[in-house]
Amino acid sequence: MNAITLRLRQEPVVALEAEVITPDRFAEMSHEEICSSIVYHGKRQLRLDEFFDVDGERSDQLILHGDLHRVRHLGRAMTRGSLTAHGDVGMHLGAHMKAGQIEVFGNASDWVGAEMSGGKIHVHGHAGQQVGAAYRGSLAGMKGGLIIIDGSAGIEVGMRMRRGTIVIGGPAKDFVGLQMKGGTIVLRDGAEIRAGAWMQRGTIISLKPLDMMPTFARSGLQNPTFISVYSSLLKPHGCELPNDAAAGGYLRYAGDRAVPGKGEILVWQEHSANEAY
Amino acid sequence: MQKSKFLPRGRKDRTVVMVDIRETKSAKAADHFLQVRPGKDFELLTIMRAMIKDQEISEAEVAATGVSMEVLRDLIDQMKKAKFGVMFFGMGLSMTRGKHMNAAALLTFAAEMNAFTKFVAMPMRGHGNVTGADVIMRWQTGYPFGISLNRGYPRYNPGEFSTVDVLVRGDTDCAFIIGADPGATMPKPAIDHLAKVPTIVLDPHVTHTSRLSRVHITTAPAGIAAPGTGYRMDEVPMPLKPALNSPYPSDEEVVRRIKEAIAEKPDWMTNQPQMIESQV
Amino acid sequence: MLRITGGTVYDPANGIDGEVKDLYIADGRFSSKFETGRTIDATGLVIMPGGVDVHTHVAGGSINFARAMTPEDHRRTQAFIRSKTRRSGLGGMAPTTFATGYLYAGMGWTTVNEAAVPVLSARHTHEELRDIPIVDKSSLVLMANNEIILDLLEEGEDERAKHILAWHIWAAKSYGVKAVNPGGVASWKYGNDAKHLTSKIDGYDHVTPGTIITKFAKMIDELGIPHPLHLHCNNLGAPGNVETTLETMRHLEGSRAHFAHLQYHAYGGDDWGNMRSEAAQLADYFNAHPNMTTDAGAVLFGDTVTITADGPWQHLLYKLTGRKWGNLDVENETGCGIVPYTYRPSNLVNAVQWAVGLELLLLINDPWRVFLSTDHPNGACFWRYPEIIQLLMCSDYRNECMANLPPNIKNKISLPEIDREYTLYEIATITSAGPSRALGLPQKGDLGIGKDADLVIYHQDHDIARMFGHPRYVFKGGEIVIEEGDIRETPDGREYLVQPSYDPEIDKFLRPLFEDRYCMSFENYPVEMERIERSQIQDCVTLGGEGE
């Protein structure tokens, strides 16, 4: 099965809502059906080929090219196949996704993988706010799957997430794991303030020191065995967690006591830096 | 101040605690003043949530908010003893770092205080009738603000459809501004975008925004020369009683006429179903 | 003019039970003559008067707060797309005003009664009611926790209290009086409740819930308000509360009363573990006392949002569910709590609640005194009424649903022993003719000459829920508003008000009390008549032997 290629020809002036661009939909569509499928440029319904040159048909492998930063809802609720974007993408990438793979060679905007329940999203650049989060009012964010952001991320990473894993390569902003209920967030380059605020359960692992909320209780340095399990799971995705007791350990914080919650935040601490604590 | 059988001495029977980053005139009118360190509202409120659940917090952590443990314990005791507590909060809370989460911290704390006594919370809304806008949008669209109607039905996502974000990203190509002067208050990239696209302003004055707009229409000031309704911040609607007759038309009349002029043009949304079962 | 021919008509107000009969409509009313105009062939179709909802929450501060609290539901629900002549809207647990009109009319309901309006938010409620298209509307004002009136009752100033009550009904441009957890909501202002008719109310030495209830019923009867005291009893939702409810009923002998959402007041047992249905006991008493009407407040399994002026109950529900909780206080008058909730068949308490609603509808033998309601949105959303009709009409379907209940529900409910099935005639009674009569709206729920031409035409269908969910036609005021699922017209509905008489001098007495307590001007408090669009004042009534 050859992949379908979409090249952005006409840049949208305002947001282009293109939830139709998913492997599930295009897998059953002829070339003409893909070209004539409806996208929303602001308030106007237009044909997809007013913006994209389309090559191929009936495939669940999609490849997109161009500056797609105004193109929203790519891969929405997808359950199969793959979507690869060469260029920046707009909001809601892979939101409600259930299975399949998304890879972005560029930056992504807000709500990457929001409320997703399965599958994998890998953004090689930076991501905006609310990665893997719950939409406003929803009780649960991400419920499964894996999100890897190589670059930085905005506020509220994993807000109200229940299961699944998020790895942020660069620095994250405020409120990582806000009201988190489960799952794991790995911060390879730390975060700004209020990480883990109001968390009930779940785990945040930070490889850099964190500015902790006052409502977390610290216990001693540990090297939990599940770290090595996690590390081997994440290794194929290019992420390893230090777990050499000779080199250091994880400071464990429990909270958030305001809830009161049973979440944990593990902050990697090399032995040489230990005196600081 | 209102007296009642429960508070027969009016103000004397009420206790006002002011929490602010600096001692303002309002602080002087209060019975107690708590000075919180700037940017520590969220932490302070979260600590208080933990304390009313008898969770241990270290004195040093509390002190980092600018309020001592002793003062905080005393405040919580007083709050628990109150018969009916109200937490008022303003933009100092909701528009500093943390924004809606600072407000959420206060609302959650107020809810949790009901385990001990009656407590409610209320935003101190500025800007005249912004509460009316909120209330009306809720009953007509289901959402209070940050709404998109581009698909023919209301959708809500602050951050995506909220004005500053929309303007900064350049996601609109025509702005209609009424009863507000974003040209004076918004960040520069937002103002630049307003100047770039056709902007239409309705205002009793020629405002900053009017000066960068394509169309300005002068309207009668609400409540002074235009009649109607305005909502108090506790969502009680009040009749407006204009004292002056304006030479200008009311906002209501002008918006209606623009709406009617648009309605005369052909509809671009055709072949739409009456209803859809699942939304985007 | 319009003629509807050949339909099978169910018109309980005129004793017509499934007769094939032609109907004529002129100027929005049923007429005896037809000269020229459109003819609609209804051969093989079922005709009933348009539905009347005696108890729902569709407009005002509390439902609007519920809308703000549930964006996650708005996102997943059905969306009405705007057309050039019709506004957009969202359905779901707390529908927008426009969608409320579309959804009610869409299943053949043409009149709704908003059951809980504080005077302070009456102006707001009327603005929302105006934005509910198609259906006619009325609203009830919340009074039984009003500080000024309770103070007068405390002092034994009953006559003055009655004038003040009448003043407030007119100030709110209301249609009648709702009493919610009398005394309990007042106590809730200080975090307490009043669970029994003899409970102490914070700030009062003599007045108890019992005195409030009896005196309010009497005042309303004396004022001749067409709809009797509309009562939400104390101790809602609690195991064992049937005692409170029966005691309340005994207090009301000799007065008219409408018991709202009786399902929530019919429980035995003494904790959540042994809670059981006492619907049979309640129905027995009710059947023997014709002074009362009730609406079921039935529960259906699924998601909803609960809203009630019963603040203490809502705080308990929030603690039980650990979900969102909203709480409003309305100065001097009342308050409101809001909690999203999911009724689950696997939950024993919910299963009992589900059964109790149906048991009451099936065990109360006079369909003119028990009406279909879910206390929208508390028990379920109003747009699910067709499901309840199916449960009432098909005992097989009921048994099928009961199979999903937890096994330990045995001996806690009596539903399995009931084999009654509603007829179409009885359905027309509990959904239209009965509630119209209870509301004192004789022009509604009646296909007789001169009455409002609000009617619904259904396909005959063995799938009852589908039949009632998808009418062939809905007429409002003689106009086709729904045709085979399509919204044809969205006319503005009327609003019904009452204007009870009171001593005009009562202003002078009330003003200083008001100015002491309230933070708004006395002059600005009453809703101006010109704000009510298409208002219609219903006359007060004289009750046999009890009127002044």
Place this chain on the structure above:
Amino acid sequence: MELKVIENATCTFCGCVCDDIELHADDMRIHQAKRACILGKSWFLNHTAEKKYPEALIDGQPASLDDAIQVAANYLYDADMPLVYGMSNTTCEAQKECVAMADLLGALLDSHTSL
């Protein structure tokens, strides 16, 4: 000029919306706003019934109201993603028209609350 007195007038400067203000006004301006706070006083006293501004401006030039309404309608209709914003210092009646217009337009709709 004769002064008229408005009792229990409502001040919409801030969210408190006090409704016990006594206004003394002639045809042109409000001279007194009794019981109003310092913010309310300046709110009432700074507005006049004078015709200080042209009824409308198009591209900065004075224009007629009719033309301005038509030009505004054209811009909004032609836009792919119009925005309706503000609605603070105006009446509920105008707000309802704004929401209705946004509904018709398929616009973004937002108030000060989102700030």
